[in-house]
Amino acid sequence: MNKELEHKFVTELENNQNIVHKVCTLYTNDRDSHKDLFQEITIQLWKAYPKFRGDSKFSTWMYRVALNTAITMYRKSKKRIRTQDYESVIFKITADEYDETEEQQLKLMYNAVKQLGDIDKALVFLYLEDKNYTEIAETLGITEVNARVKMNRIKNKLRTILDP
Amino acid sequence: MMDELELLKKDWQKKEEHLPKLSYDEIHKMIWKKSSSIVKWILIISILEITLPQLLFLFPSFRSAISDSSTFNSGYIALSVFYYIVVIYFIYLFYKRYKEISVLDDAKNLMRKIISARKTVLYYIIFSLSMLFLIFLYYAIGIYISDEALMSIEGVDRLLEKKSLEETRNALFWVFSLSGLAVTVVMGGIYFLLYGLLLRKLKRNYQELKKMEV
Numbered sequence: 001m002n003k004e005l006e007h008k009f010v011t012e013l014e015n016n017q018n019i020v021h022k023v024c025t026l027y028t029n030d031r032d033s034h035k036d037l038f039q040e041i042t043i044q045l046w047k048a049y050p051k052f053r054g055d056s057k058f059s060t061w062m063y064r065v066a067l068n069t070a071i072t073m074y075r076k077s078k079k080r081i082r083t084q085d086y087e088s089v090i091f092k093i094t095a096d097e098y099d100e101t102e103e104q105q106l107k108l109m110y111n112a113v114k115q116l117g118d119i120d121k122a123l124v125f126l127y128l129e130d131k132n133y134t135e136i137a138e139t140l141g142i143t144e145v146n147a148r149v150k151m152n153r154i155k156n157k158l159r160t161i162l163d164p
Numbered sequence: 165m166m167d168e169l170e171l172l173k174k175d176w177q178k179k180e181e182h183l184p185k186l187s188y189d190e191i192h193k194m195i196w197k198k199s200s201s202i203v204k205w206i207l208i209i210s211i212l213e214i215t216l217p218q219l220l221f222l223f224p225s226f227r228s229a230i231s232d233s234s235t236f237n238s239g240y241i242a243l244s245v246f247y248y249i250v251v252i253y254f255i256y257l258f259y260k261r262y263k264e265i266s267v268l269d270d271a272k273n274l275m276r277k278i279i280s281a282r283k284t285v286l287y288y289i290i291f292s293l294s295m296l297f298l299i300f301l302y303y304a305i306g307i308y309i310s311d312e313a314l315m316s317i318e319g320v321d322r323l324l325e326k327k328s329l330e331e332t333r334n335a336l337f338w339v340f341s342l343s344g345l346a347v348t349v350v351m352g353g354i355y356f357l358l359y360g361l362l363l364r365k366l367k368r369n370y371q372e373l374k375k376m377e378v
Contacts, residue, residue: 010192017191021183022176038186039194044267046195051268061268068267068274071369073201102171109172118365119372122271127169128176141272146376155169162168 009049012058013042019062022129026114026121027070041069063126064139071118112161120154127151202362203265203278209358210258210285218251239302247295254288275370282363289355293348300344304337 013020020041024034045065052061113124119140126136137147261281267274306313314320314333323332 006192006195010188010195013191014186014188017186018180018183022179025183034184039197040199040201042191042194043197043199044201047199048267064270065267068269068271069201071271072274072278072366073203073267075200075202075205105168106172106175109168113172117372118369119271128173130173130177139270140373141270141274142373142376150376158169 005049009046013045013062016059016062019059019129020066023066023070023125026125027074027118029114037070037074040074041066044069044073060135063129063131067122067125067139071122108162109158112158115161116154116157120150120157123147123151123154202366203262205362206278206282206285207262209362210262210282213285213289213355214251214255214258243295243299243302250291251288254284254291258284258288272370272373275366275373278366279363279370282359286359289352293352293355296351297344297348300340300347304340304344307333307340308337 020038021034023041024037028034028037045062048065052058113121116124122140123136126139131139133144133147133151136151137144140147142150258281261277261284265274265277265281269277303313307317311329314329314336317336320332320336323335327335
């Protein structure tokens with residue numbers, strides 16, 4: 001790998017690092033795992049970079065690699081707090097002090113999203129990133145119809161978590 | 165809910181300011197770090213699994229014990245040739261499937277390919293363990309039907325000084341059968357544990373994507 005390619009890659013990643021950070025925020029629960037996953041995604045991106053032909057935007061290409069790494073390639077470290085326990089504690093406290101403010105509502109929503117499974121999280125993530133169903137379907141390898149169906153199910157699931 | 169998700173979307177895009185920011189140098193350092201991806205682990209474990217049974221077969225005393233006894237010789241050579249042809253085929257298949265794994269695939273295909281590479285090793289292990297068990301069994305039966313085979317085993321002459329031929333034959337038959345079974349079960353158990361642990365999460369996610377198609 002030559003220096004020029006290296007420089008180009010690091011610069012592009014530096015400019016687009018938000019995407020990776022957002023994936024890490026969604027799939028990990030503490031700072032160490034966040035850093036861990038960020039590093040693994042960076043390695044996977046770098047390894048795949050020679051195959052990046054530039055016929056799509058660098059950021060578009062990143063979504064796929066980052067999500068694939070988070071869902072499939074990444075092995076969570078043992079130190080990691082089990083999602084269920086961690087979230088339900090926070091969830092309980094916020095639910096008790098529930099008030100109608102927008103901020104509270106958002107907090108509850110974020111907690112609910114974090115309780116979803118890996119695949120559901122990926123769908124929500126792409127949705128929040130304003131991707132259309134065609135892109136969502138292509139990234140996950142499902143049909144567009146199935147992506148819509150799945151998204152509706154997730155909305156129902158979120159509703160049950162928020163309003164048991 | 166629709167509105168709430170829209171609300172979340174707006175907030176999500178605002179959140180960018182609070183995300184951590186890594187410098188050029190920090191990212192640059194990261195690209196040379198070692199990956200700890202599941203694919204890499206599968207490669208390492210698979211190579212170990214492919215070589216370990218080979219080491220056992222190449223183990224000097226194990227091999228000489230078998231090849232020294234002329235009764236087993238022709239059968240053993242035929243078995244070895246067959247065994248190595250199948251092993252080479254498995255290695256080729258694993259290599260081919262491993263090479264197909266690409267992080268640039270869509271999520272479902274990526275998972276399918278990882279599982280498929282891993283399955284190749286699973287079949288290889290089933291094959292190797294069956295062969296191992298067969299060799300033990302082959303030996304046990306040989307002892308049972310042929311005195312010559314029985315006598316060719318190291319240390320039998322000393323045993324015969326204390327015990328009758330029938331007793332020795334019976335004892336050795338059970339030793340070979342049971343240790344064959346024990347080795348197969350223990351190695352199989354360890355293997356399935358490893359196989360299950362590595363792929364549990366991946367399989368669950370794959371099933372989730374796959375069941376949508378039905």
